Amino acid sequence: MPVPLFDLKRKNDEIQEAVENAAIRVLRSGKYILGEELEKFEKASAESVGAKHALGVSSGTDALLLALMALGVGPGDEVVTTPFTFASSCTTAVRLGARPVFCDIDPATFNISPGAVSKAVTKATKAVLPVHLFGLCADVKAVAAAAPGLPVIEDAAQAQGATAAGKAAGSMGAIGCFSFYPTKNLGAYGDSGMVTTSDEGLSARMKLIRVHGDSGGYVYERIGANFRMDPLQAAMMAVKLPLMQKWIETKRKAATLYRKLFEEAGLAGREIVLPTEPKGYTHTYALYVIRAKNRDMLKAHLAKNGIGCNVYYPVPMHLEPALKHLGYREGAFPEAEKACKEVLAVPMFAGITDAEVAEVVSCVKGFYGKRP
Numbered sequence: 001m002p003v004p005l006f007d008l009k010r011k012n013d014e015i016q017e018a019v020e021n022a023a024i025r026v027l028r029s030g031k032y033i034l035g036e037e038l039e040k041f042e043k044a045s046a047e048s049v050g051a052k053h054a055l056g057v058s059s060g061t062d063a064l065l066l067a068l069m070a071l072g073v074g075p076g077d078e079v080v081t082t083p084f085t086f087a088s089s090c091t092t093a094v095r096l097g098a099r100p101v102f103c104d105i106d107p108a109t110f111n112i113s114p115g116a117v118s119k120a121v122t123k124a125t126k127a128v129l130p131v132h133l134f135g136l137c138a139d140v141k142a143v144a145a146a147a148p149g150l151p152v153i154e155d156a157a158q159a160q161g162a163t164a165a166g167k168a169a170g171s172m173g174a175i176g177c178f179s180f181y182p183t184k185n186l187g188a189y190g191d192s193g194m195v196t197t198s199d200e201g202l203s204a205r206m207k208l209i210r211v212h213g214d215s216g217g218y219v220y221e222r223i224g225a226n227f228r229m230d231p232l233q234a235a236m237m238a239v240k241l242p243l244m245q246k247w248i249e250t251k252r253k254a255a256t257l258y259r260k261l262f263e264e265a266g267l268a269g270r271e272i273v274l275p276t277e278p279k280g281y282t283h284t285y286a287l288y289v290i291r292a293k294n295r296d297m298l299k300a301h302l303a304k305n306g307i308g309c310n311v312y313y314p315v316p317m318h319l320e321p322a323l324k325h326l327g328y329r330e331g332a333f334p335e336a337e338k339a340c341k342e343v344l345a346v347p348m349f350a351g352i353t354d355a356e357v358a359e360v361v362s363c364v365k366g367f368y369g370k371r372p
């Protein structure tokens with residue numbers, strides 16, 4: 001039985017009619033930029049994150065760019081972040097003329113190591129940007145303590161709905177950045193994203209930058225851009241948002257089953273290492289990422305057997321050709337580099353069945369040739 005890495009239709013189909021009705025409402029409204037539909041979604045989103053303000057934006061990448069712009073990041077500034085992440089966590093700083101300063105990761109969680117952050121902070125540091133990778137929150141409290149007085153931008157693109165010590169992703173730092181890319185915890189029907197903050201000044205600044213810095217009547221108070229989220233997406237997302245936690249719960253159940261079956265197969269802690277959920281954290285499993293011995297051969301075996309899998313991420317950002325000018329060498333961040341060689345994401349999505357999880361485990365077992 002083939003098992004896809006993602007099947008977005010499975011849950012989306014359950015709400016198809018309500019989503020279509022919302023879309024038709026916008027199509028018939030004649031209002032296609034900003035407006036009430038977006039404001040309604042923003043209000044619900046702010047409540048769900050536990051932040052005072054939420055602003056819908058054009059993408060997760062633009063959320064990060066907007067956050068950095070609002071904090072005044074520019075040439076000569078440094079942004080401390082992780083090299084084990086998606087490109088835009090750090091390329092957004094580069095676009096503003098700033099320098100990403102990388103820190104190694106904690107091998108257990110894949111998230112930025114607070115100890116490394118304290119060593120990376122300099123007089124030029126303008127912000128610290130932890131990424132909540134694969135759906136598990138980074139230790140924002142420890143990161144903030146390691147960079148006293150500096151604003152923390154949470155890249156929560158993969159962790160909407162995740163919590164740490166009772167606080168939701170996106171509510172712990174100065175600004176939270178989210179992506180509604182279709183495969184994320186709350187996926188749109190196209191591109192969009194969101195920033196959250198409880199700081200009135202930052203909220204007002206981000207709102208201004210989202211519309212070219214125009215305070216009205218073509219008075220440009222600041223340099224901005226078009227970072228708006230479509231009301232069409234917002235109306236459809238307003239249907240999905242109330243269901244997000246329920247959908248995450250289906251992934252958490254699947255993760256529990258993965259653990260049980262991988263342990264029963266005698267693979268966990270030997271050929272493979274399972275994702276961890278530290279005490280006090282709720283993992284949302286945006287991706288279910290294991291470490292695997294002979295990763296590339298396992299990947300080929302799974303693919304040959306119709307099991308969807310992918311490597312997030314094969315190259316750490318400090319070794320990417322586009323960031324060569326930063327001057328980092330191989331060996332600079334051993335844990336991030338090791339993770340890139342070992343990680344493999346296996347099927348995980350809202351509505352994945354027990355039989356599908358069992359199929360994946362059985363295929364992994366087939367590769368390593370283990371008997372229970």
Ligand SMILES: *Cc1c(COP(=O)(O)O)cnc(C)c1O
Binds near residue numbers: 060085086158192193
């Ligand atoms: C998806 C993602 C982004 C970018 O979001 P887009 O909506 O695709 O622009 C940024 N950071 C991380 C960690 C992501 O996973």
